[in-house]
Every structure is written in structure tokens, then in C-alpha cells.
Amino acid sequence: MSEKVLMKGNEAIAEAAIRAGCRHYFGYPITPQTELAAYMAKRMPKIGGCFLQAESEVAAINMVYGVSSTGKRVMTSSSSPGVSLKQEGISYIAGADLPALIVNVQRGGPGLGGIQPSQSDYFQATKGGGHGDYHLIVLTPASVQEMADMTALAFDLADKYRMPSMLLADGTMGQMMEPVLLPEEHINAVEKPWAVTGTGMKREHNIINSLYLVPEELEKKNIERFERYKLIEETEARYEAFMMEDAEYCIVAFGIAARISKNAVVALRQMGIKAGLIRPITVWPFPKKAIADAADKVKAFVSVELSMGQMIEDIKLASGCRKPVALCNRVGGMIPSPEEVIECVKNMQGGNN
Numbered sequence: 001m002s003e004k005v006l007m008k009g010n011e012a013i014a015e016a017a018i019r020a021g022c023r024h025y026f027g028y029p030i031t032p033q034t035e036l037a038a039y040m041a042k043r044m045p046k047i048g049g050c051f052l053q054a055e056s057e058v059a060a061i062n063m064v065y066g067v068s069s070t071g072k073r074v075m076t077s078s079s080s081p082g083v084s085l086k087q088e089g090i091s092y093i094a095g096a097d098l099p100a101l102i103v104n105v106q107r108g109g110p111g112l113g114g115i116q117p118s119q120s121d122y123f124q125a126t127k128g129g130g131h132g133d134y135h136l137i138v139l140t141p142a143s144v145q146e147m148a149d150m151t152a153l154a155f156d157l158a159d160k161y162r163m164p165s166m167l168l169a170d171g172t173m174g175q176m177m178e179p180v181l182l183p184e185e186h187i188n189a190v191e192k193p194w195a196v197t198g199t200g201m202k203r204e205h206n207i208i209n210s211l212y213l214v215p216e217e218l219e220k221k222n223i224e225r226f227e228r229y230k231l232i233e234e235t236e237a238r239y240e241a242f243m244m245e246d247a248e249y250c251i252v253a254f255g256i257a258a259r260i261s262k263n264a265v266v267a268l269r270q271m272g273i274k275a276g277l278i279r280p281i282t283v284w285p286f287p288k289k290a291i292a293d294a295a296d297k298v299k300a301f302v303s304v305e306l307s308m309g310q311m312i313e314d315i316k317l318a319s320g321c322r323k324p325v326a327l328c329n330r331v332g333g334m335i336p337s338p339e340e341v342i343e344c345v346k347n348m349q350g351g352n353n
Helices: 011-021 034-047 057-068 080-085 088-094 121-125 143-160 169-174 215-237 256-268 287-295 311-318 337-353
Strands: 004-008 026-027 052-053 074-080 100-106 137-139 163-170 177-181 240-241 249-252 275-280 282-283 301-307 325-329
Touching: 004 011, 004 256, 011 034, 011 074, 011 100, 011 143, 011 169, 026 034, 026 057, 034 052, 034 169, 052 057, 057 074, 057 080, 057 088, 080 100, 080 215, 088 163, 088 275, 100 143, 100 169, 121 163, 121 282, 137 143, 137 169, 143 163, 143 169, 143 177, 163 169, 177 301, 215 337, 240 256, 249 256, 249 287, 256 275, 256 301, 256 337, 275 282, 275 337, 287 301, 301 311, 311 325, 311 337
Parallel strands: 026 052, 026 074, 074 100, 100 163, 137 163, 249 275, 249 301, 301 325
Antiparallel strands: 004 177, 137 282, 240 275
16 A cells, blocks of 8 residues: 655655666665665665665666666666766667666766755756767656656656656755655566567577667667657656746746745745746656747746756747746755745846836
8 A cells, every 4th residue: 555654855766666666776875865775775685676786886877787678677876976977878778778767866066066956967867968869758856755756657658668767856855855655566567578588499589789880770770769759759748837827927947946936936926926837847858848838928937947057948949039038046056045036037027027
């Protein structure tokens, strides 16, 4: 039965992954996601699963590659510098068309930066952080409940489209504690005839590979993959619209920034300013249509980010640059306050009157 318990976001991801059928975890401790690895270290041996603290992030992601090729549900987690080290392996997994889950609980950067929350890995996650032409399905939870729910969804989408998915959280989401209704045990029923499982001499051998030395073959493979990506963009973009029915100013934010922005929207409404919020739940695929539709009605957009301004570029592209887009941001582990968001909207209002 489902049960409601008080959990950290990192722990909720781990338990949800186990309930989603994940029995293989490979990672390396790094703040602020270490609780996820610690939880897996305790739980996996008790359920017949495999937990392995690899010698490095590079080793961990290549272990994910190997287990994924057998058709098993497998995951890794890290924070920003560690995810950077995993990028070559992530590109290999994408190039081999394998499903896997990567969790990034972001911290400030670049470099070692700090250990406080950030959203500055947006470009890395949504534009393909490794080499070559590829995408990840990228989900952005805004509560501990969503940390759990989106973990199961990320596994399902990865299996459905045979590609890696990412849970892009921030340090606040990983460390905060909230009541969470844990999902029921979820049996993965997706058939994987491509998996390397041994043949019993009953079929031809499967080969998992991302190397194509004949240019025409690699071109064909890339084109086929992007046809799949196009379908995902058309069918899997997810978002939440809050008070957008008559909004004149649209705030766009995800993760902890969206929670702050929702409070700002309520306060702005009390001041007589018609503000609304679009919260991307997937940042790839980005909810382009929702932004484009909003651009037909609103006077301006405000992008609220824990970065120097990365998602703002996708807002401008999706809106066709038809309306002004302002940036309300804090970096280095700082988080914008509702008052800062309100002030930014007021400044846009002053410029549009």
C-alpha cells in the first residue's frame, strides 16, 4: 500500500526508484545529493539489488551503460561537477539508444563553485552536455512529492523512447523534507528485444554499440533518432499553468524558483497586477506551445532562475521574441525572494505602460 512519510527529496528519489523496479545503482558521493547514494547503499543489499560506489563518476556512468544494455532499470546520481565528468558516458548511452536515469541535484558553479542550490546546469541538461547530436528527457521537480513521482515517470519515458532521461533538481529540492505519498511497486512491463541477455541459441545476437565507421550509417542513425525526438517534442512536453487565464505578465520558472514565483503571483494579484506562472515540468522537451500561446496575450515575460540567465533563451525563442523577456535571478547559491520577483514584474509593468 502507498504510505505518506516525511522524507528528504534525495531519499524520496531513491525509494521511488526502487519501487519503480530499479535494482542497480552506481554512483559517487558529492554534496548535495549524497543522501541518495547513502539510501541506496542501505536498501539495495536488502532487496537483492546492486549498489556500487564506483572509483569515480566516469566509472559509474560506464557501469550504467553496461547494465542498461541488458535491459535492466539502472540509475546514477550526482551533483554538478560530478555530472560534468559523466558527460562522455551519457553521450555513449544516448548514442547506443539505451534507457537510463541520471539524477543531477545541482550546486553552484562553474568549477567546484559551492555546495548551495543552483539551476546553472540548464544548458548542459537541455542542449546535450556531451559530444554529438542528442537529447535527454529532462524533468524538473518542484516538491519532494514530485521528486518521487517524476522518478517513476523518468524511468517509464526512458524505456518508452529508448533514451536516457534526467531528473534536474536543485540542492534545495534534494535537502528539503516534506510529506510524500510513496508510489506503489511498479513492475516494468516494457519488452526489450534489443537487450543483450544471452540468446540460448534461439535468436541472433544483439549488439549494443555507438560506433558507426560508415558515414552514411551514422547519418541515417542520427536522422532516425531525431525523428523520435520530434515525436517526443510533440507529445511529451509538460508544464503547469497558474493564474494564466487573464494574465498580463507571465513568470516562467521551475524547481524552487517556481515555488517562490507562485507566491509572488498571488501577492501581485492582491496588488491588482495580473500576473501568472508557467512552470515547465519538462525543460526538454521545452513547453514551446504554452509560451507561444502566452505571447499572444501577455505584455511581457519574466524568467526567474538560479543562474546567470539560461532558460531565458528558450523563452525568447518559444515566444518568437514578440514580447519583452526580463531576467530575475540570483546565483552562487543564493535564491531570489518573492519580493525580488514582484519588483521585477513591477519594473516590467512600468516599462509597458
